[in-house]
Amino acid sequence: MTATPYAVSPPAPGSLGADVPERELLRYLDAMIRWKDLRRGELDALDQAAMELPDPAQRQAVTPDVTLSMTLWQGVADRLELLLATWDSGRVGEAERRRITTLVWGSLEQPASRGAGQALAVSLPEACRLSDSLASSLRSRLRLDGSDPDVSGRLRALRQTIERIADQVALVPASRRGSAAEVYDALDGSLADVTSRARRGADVGGLLGPLESAAATAERDLIVAASARAHARVDHARATREVAELTARGQAVRALAERARSLVTPAPTLGVPDVTALGPVPSDPADLTAYLASLERVDRALSVAQGDYAAALARREDLALRATRVRDALEHDEGARTAVASLAEQAQALVEARPTDLTRLEALVQAQETFARTMGVTL
Structure with a gap:
């Protein structure tokens, strides 16, 4: 792999829920900490460069990508924090190791910058790769690799972007791939034309800017669309x-x-x-x-x-219990029991009836309770 001063996401270990050796997990976590810190510095520089663009239209064009990059980084940072908490300085057994790979390959579900309520349903490795792609694209568009990079360097960066776009297009379902493939073909054809012109010695500086912008926009849209498809799969399940x-x-x-x-x-x-x-x-x-x-x-x-239906049944049970409580309270007072005997019989008949008339039953129970309290009986 060619050395680069920029953050490059490390390969992730295992698969969802797999048991991975501790040494391999430690290497990955160390690499992810370095990636997180280095990418944070890159994003700060990109954000500053975007704010310093003199043309408001240029600032507006790159702002969604900067915001999406920040969102991806935050999602990765939050998940890495959970990974490190689970790792607990290496005090892990099989259950913890499997939990770590589940966190690595499970969905981050981080809110995205585009579309209210949309989320980036991507795994940690996917989020890191998307972050790498966006950062590379932004560096090219903001000219952070040099104040005036040579044409060959810009063409090389464009070819890398378009190859990443080809990889994203391959992920689009065949039934919906047509428009994405057309965008790729148009960009690929434009790059081939500009490259040919440059080889013949033509001045292509004016052609590169629009092509870089179009390629960056296409890559970002494919990234967000891929996330939307992943999120749709999660929603479908x-x-x-x-x-x-x-x-x-x-x-x-x-x-x-x-x-x-x-x-x-x-x-x-x-x-x-x-x-x-x-x-x-x-x-x-x-x-x-x-x-x-x-x-x-x-x-x-x-x-x-x-x-509502449970409350109606509970009301019937409560009234039946109250009727029983009055009867038990008057059990040792023959006079009082005789006085409310008719009411008690009617109430019992209603409790046993199907269906029970709750309005009548409540009136009868309340009448017995009132009589009992008048007689000084504690219910």
């Missing part, structure tokens, strides 16, 4: 799991509602939503977002329905 859970809850709440309607009157009249009416979990990110919102509404509606 989450939605599928929630559908299964809400289906089971819905069946249970419907059974609860049927029990309440058979045991009490008046019973709640709330409908119990059926999550299967929403149809299958969609794959399109926009449709998936709307689908998840619908699942949240179903969840809230089920909670309300469950609470």
Whole structure:
């Protein structure tokens, strides 16, 4: 590997949940600490250079990439902190080693700079590679490798950017790859043309700037799109799991509602939503977002329905308990027991009735309680 003064992310050990030898984990953690510190300094320099651009349009063009780079770095730094806490100065067993590789290869889920609510659902190694690519692109656009880099150096950096774009295009699903492939072909063709002109001795300085900007924008958009696809996969799995859970809850709440309607009157009249009416979990990110919102509404509606039907049944149980408490309190007072015998019989009949008239039962129970208190009986 060619030596470079810039941070280059180290290869990550193992795979999700794998048990990796401690020495290999230690090498990785040490390398990640160095990467984090070096990249932080690079980003500070890039941020300063971006703010010092004299042209407001240029500043506006690079700001999203600087912000995204900072977001990626923060996500990596936060995850590295968890890794070091789990490592605990090497006091790790198999469970801790597996937990470390799970943290390495699991999703960072860090909020992204573009799009409200969007998240970068990438693993730690992916986030580091994306950070490397963005930093390289920004250095080229902000001219941090020299005040006026030679044409061959700029062409070489452009070729590296376009090769990274080719790698990103290969990750796009075949059904959606057309537009991304067209962007790549256009950039590749433009670079080939500019390179050919430069070899013939033409002045290509005016052509390189727009091409570098277009390449950087395309790479950033592909990075964010790849993250969105990864996030959509996470959301799809989450939605599928929630559908299964809400289906089971819905069946249970419907059974609860049927029990309440058979045991009490008046019973709640709330409908119990059926999550299967929403149809299958969609794959399109926009449709998936709307689908998840619908699942949240179903969840809230089920909670309300469950609470109301359960409260009706609990009210019946509470009134029956209060009726029993009055009867037990008057057990040793034959006169008082005789005075409320009719009320007690009516209340018991209502408790045993299907459905129980809660309004009448409550009135009878309250009448007995009032009589008992008047007689000085403690309930």
